[in-house]
Amino acid sequence: MSSKNETKLEIDLNKLKHNYYYLKSLLKNECEIIAVVKAFAYGHGDVVISKTLENLGVKTFWVADFEEGVNLRKGGIKSKIIVANPGAKSYNKIIKNQLDVVLHNKRLLNLYIKKQKEVNVHIKINAGMNRYGFDVNEIDEMCEILKKNNKLKVLSICSHLSSANNLSKSEETLSQISLFEETAAKIEKKLSCNFNKHILNSSGLLHFPDKIFNMVRLGISLYGSYRNKNLLEISKLKSVISQNRNIKKGAGVGYSSEFKAKKDMNISVVPVGYADGLNRRFGEGVGSVLVNGVLCTIIGKICMDSFIIDTTQVNCKEGDKVEIFGEGNSILKISKDLQTIPYEIYSTINRRIKRVYIGNL
Numbered sequence: 618m619s620s621k622n623e624t625k626l627e628i629d630l631n632k633l634k635h636n637y638y639y640l641k642s643l644l645k646n647e648c649e650i651i652a653v654v655k656a657f658a659y660g661h662g663d664v665v666i667s668k669t670l671e672n673l674g675v676k677t678f679w680v681a682d683f684e685e686g687v688n689l690r691k692g693g694i695k696s697k698i699i700v701a702n703p704g705a706k707s708y709n710k711i712i713k714n715q716l717d718v719v720l721h722n723k724r725l726l727n728l729y730i731k732k733q734k735e736v737n738v739h740i741k742i743n744a745g746m747n748r749y750g751f752d753v754n755e756i757d758e759m760c761e762i763l764k765k766n767n768k769l770k771v772l773s774i775c776s777h778l779s780s781a782n783n784l785s786k787s788e789e790t791l792s793q794i795s796l797f798e799e800t801a802a803k804i805e806k807k808l809s810c811n812f813n814k815h816i817l818n819s820s821g822l823l824h825f826p827d828k829i830f831n832m833v834r835l836g837i838s839l840y841g842s843y844r845n846k847n848l849l850e851i852s853k854l855k856s857v858i859s860q861n862r863n864i865k866k867g868a869g870v871g872y873s874s875e876f877k878a879k880k881d882m883n884i885s886v887v888p889v890g891y892a893d894g895l896n897r898r899f900g901e902g903v904g905s906v907l908v909n910g911v912l913c914t915i916i917g918k919i920c921m922d923s924f925i926i927d928t929t930q931v932n933c934k935e936g937d938k939v940e941i942f943g944e945g946n947s948i949l950k951i952s953k954d955l956q957t958i959p960y961e962i963y964s965t966i967n968r969r970i971k972r973v974y975i976g977n978l
Contacts, residue, residue: 622970622971622973623856623857623859623888624854624855624856624857624888624889624893624970624971625854625855625856625970625971625972625973626660626661626852626853626854626855626966626970626971626972626973627852627853627854627855627943627973627975628661628662628665628666628851628852628972628973628974628975629849629851629852629975629976630665630669630851630974630975630976630977630978631975631976632841632849632850632851632976633666633669633670633839633840633841633851633976634669634673634976635849636838636839636840636841636848636849636851637650637670637673637675637839638673639847639848640822640835640838640839643822643823643826644822644829644833645829647831648829648830648831648832648833649676649677649813649831649832649833650675650677650832650833650835651675651677651678651679651699651815651832651833651834651835652666652667652670652675652677652678652679652835652836652839653678653679653818653834653835653836653839654666654667654670654678654679654680654685654689654836655679655680655681655685655701655836656681656963656964657685657964657968658840659836659837659840659960659963659964660894660963660964660965660966661840661851661852661963661972662972662974663680663685663688663689663692664688664689664692664693664694665972665974665978667689667692667694667696668692668693668694668978669978670839671694671695671696672978675696676696676697677696677697677698677699677832678694678696678697678698678699679698679699679701679834679836680698680699680700680701681700681701681702682700682701682702682703682704682707683700683703683704683707683710683711683714683716685700686698686700686711686714686716687710687714687716690714690715690716697717697737698714698716698717699716699717699718699719699739700716700717700718700719701719701749702719702721702749703716703718703719703725705724705725705728708728708729708732711736712732712734712736717736717737717738717739717772718736718737718738718739719738719739719740719741719749719775720738720739720740720741720769721741721749721750721751722749722750722751723751723755723758723759726759726762726763727762729768729769730762730766730768730769732768733768734768735768735769735770736768736769736770737770737772738769738770738771738772739771739772739773739774739775740759740771740773740774740775740804740812741774741775741776741777742756742774742775742776742797742800742801743776744776744777744778744793744794744796744797744800744816745779745789745792745793745796746776746777746778746779746793748777749777750776750777753796753800756800756803756804756807757807759804760804760807760808763808764807764808771808771810771812772812772813773812773813773814773815773832774800774801774804774805774812774813774814775814775815775816775832775834776793776797776816777816777818778790778793778794778816778817778818778820778821779793781817781818781820781821781824781825782820782824784824787824787825790821790824790825791825791828793816794816794821794825794828797814797816798814801814813830813831813832814830814831814832815830815831815832815833815834816830817829817830817833817834818833818834818835818836819835819836819837819838819839819843820843821833822835822838823838823843823845837959837960839851840852840959840963842948842949842959842963844949850943850944850947850948850949852942852943852948852963853940853942853943853944854889854940854941854942854943854966854970855938855939855940855941855943856887856888856889856938856939856941857887857888857935857936857937857938857939858885858886858887858908858928858933858934858935858936858937858939859886859887859888859923859935860885860886860935861883861884861885861886861928861933861934861935862883862884862885862886863881863882863883863884864878864881864882864883864884865878865881866878866879866880866881868882870884870916870917870925871900871916871917871918871920871925872917872918872920873918875900875901875917875918876901876916876917876925880929882927882929883927883928883929884916884925884926884927884928884929885908885913885925885926885928885933885935886923886924886925887906887923887924887925887926887939887941888922888923889922889923889924889941889970890919890920890921890922890923890924891919891920891921892921892922892967892969893922893966893967893969893970894962894965894966894967894970895919895924895941896919896955896957896961896962896965897918897919898955898956898957899915899919899924899954899955900915900916900917900918900919900924901915901916901917901918902914902915902916903915903954903955904951904954904955905926905946905954906926906939906940906941906946907939907940907943907945907946908926908928908931908933908937908938908939908940909931909932909933909937909938910945911930911931912946913926913927913928913930913931914926914927926939942962948962948963
């Protein structure tokens with residue numbers, strides 16, 4: 618592990634493996650995990666995370682766009698890669714890199730038919746989230762088009778749940794699953810073929826395990842940022858104290874002197890800022906970090922490359938380690954402080970922060 622970088626995202630691949638095996642234990646033997654590694658694997662480094670999972674037996678990866686798929690191919694990933702939103706201008710790159718595509722509207726369907734080249738496709742249905750997917754009333758026309766064109770090899774039918782994380786909306790989730798099941802069955806009948814099917818995400822699997830089809834798409838649960846005692850958060854964002862300072866009562870701190878010391882204090886600067894992805898909603902008493910086992914409140918405004926903490930109650934010196942999130946300061950806690958979700962925090966960590974990996978691929 619490199620010690621040259623003062624600020625780093627430390628990623629424990631052994632914890633990733635633990636999460637994978639736990640999630641796999643919840644599935645029937647024939648059910649396959651599609652690993653969601655979009656957005657740089659939720660900020661954890663898509664190539665290393667994908668290689669680790671590929672070595673564990675993952676056969677299919679899910680990315681957002683063709684560039685993410687191409688990057689995985691360049692990184693040596695041999696498994697199937699599904700591009701969720703292929704767009705209309707990425708066709709040649711997709712074919713060259715042997716990427717699968719999700720077809721979610723007639724425009725994309727007609728584009729890929731017009732090209733008359735063989736490509737693996739996955740049909741997405743709108744089951745109620747009203748984002749991507751063919752509406753139910755478009756299914757008959759879509760199937761007629763597919764029956765007349767044998768270049769497109771349909772490998773799966775999929776959809777996405779809008780509220781699986783919210784148990785108070787279980788009725789809505791079950792309704793979406795039911796609509797998906799009925800529509801998928803209709804497609805299979807019209808095309809005279811059985812397909813893989815997947816609608817459950819991490820929350821879907823953990824909250825509705827009796828509704829598993831033969832594939833599940835898992836993202837945040839693999840990274841461990843889920844309220845489940847069997848899952849381990851795989852990463853820690855760590856830095857150091859770069860400067861200590863004693864200030865007097867009444868002194869201002871940071872831009873606009875938004876914070877005014879109500880007593881004599883010791884404050885410390887940490888070299889991480891909003892350019893690194895540290896949300897500006899932190900600060901002014903919102904959020905804290907761990908220094909020598911003590912939670913220290915973030916004060917003042919977050920700067921582009923640094924933030925300031927109250928270290929009056931802790932014995933610390935310049936160079937001491939700071940845990941922004943990790944085992945002692947869960948990302949679930951700080952996302953609650955920010956009134957957001959771990960996904961946002963992970964995916965906005967700037968790539969200038971060094972990713973350091975513990976454990977073997």
